[in-house]
Amino acid sequence: MVTGGAGFIGSHVVDALVNEGADVLVVDDLSGGTGSHLDGALGRGAKLVELDVRDGAAVDEVFRSFRPEVVFHLAAQIDVRVSMEEPARDAAVNVLGSVNVFAAAHAADARRVVNTSTGGAIYGATEVVPTSEDVAPNPISAYGLSKLTAENYARWFGRMRGLDVVTLRYGNVYGPRQDPRGDAGVIAIFCNRALTGRRPVVYGDGRQTRDYVFVSDIVAANLAAASARKPAHGEYNIGTGTEISVLELAAAVAAAAGVDPAAFEPEFSPGRHGELTRSCLDVSRARRDLGLSPPIPLAEGLARTLEALAQGERWGRRGASD
Secondary structure, eight states: EEETTTTHHHHHHHHHHHTTTTTTEEOOSSSSGGGGTTTTBBBBHHHHHHHTOOOHHHHHHHHHHHOOOOOOOOOOOOOOHHHHHHHHHIIIIIIIHHHHHHHHHHHHTTTTTEEEEEHHHHHOOOSSSSSOTTSSSOOSSSHHHHHHHHHHHHHHHHHHHHOOOOEEOOOEEEEETTTTTSSSSSSHHHHHHHTTTTOOOOTTSSSOOEOEHHHHHHHHHHHHHHOOOSSSSSSEEESOOOEEHHHHHHHHHHHHHOOOOGGGGGOOOOOOOOOOOOBBOHHHHHHHHHHOOOOHHHHHHHHHHHHHHSSSOOOSSTTTTO
């Protein structure tokens, strides 16, 4: 079962599972995802149930009916800005929704839950960069707090009910299917602007850093976490270990798109509340315990993302720079 399986990351996980011959039930309320992401999977081993993970009774019913061996929990509210403005909504999806999924997975005797969390937002403003899992979480956004709370519930379900949960803390994920109209995918937004002849918008001074990880590396980590016999730890950072500033990213997008750098000079806007100055993950634990391959280089990932955007719909101007 893949919750949030019609979304950007979840649909790639679904594709990989179907390609391995798995029977997959996708649970998604389609508030952020879209059925078109599943065009290649539905009918080939995947089915879609439209369901909100906040509805505990409905979640329990669908779990008991399908009885998944492994649950990939990706359903979430992912926008930091939304979490700062509407913390109750953020907590309802990310905390209550996760509790419902964990409880239903236990009731259905699932072998393992692979839980999705966040790297940078969990650790907050730390002086230890790259940041390892041994650094104490200190989130500054409501989003980071809700994800940390869900992790704590995962541990509680493990101690009290014996539920096997492995949590993956992602860096900043990018790649095909990420909506450039949203606020959570700066690479998709920058790539779309490069393809449509517009300059990127940078919030703050552009020196803030992130760890940008291509979606196929996230999929590989999910499959590895699902199949690992006895993971030595409950939480793993999944990223590249490379710290890249927003200004460096803009230059890399221009180079990958073949755009004159002078024509792709950023437009600057005020920084946004709740966002970190630096974020980069130490991924040595995951590479050691889960046997992950070296990550896709940024230039290659940008080329793949640009190709997917160029071949698909070039999103309109409305919302692209919000």
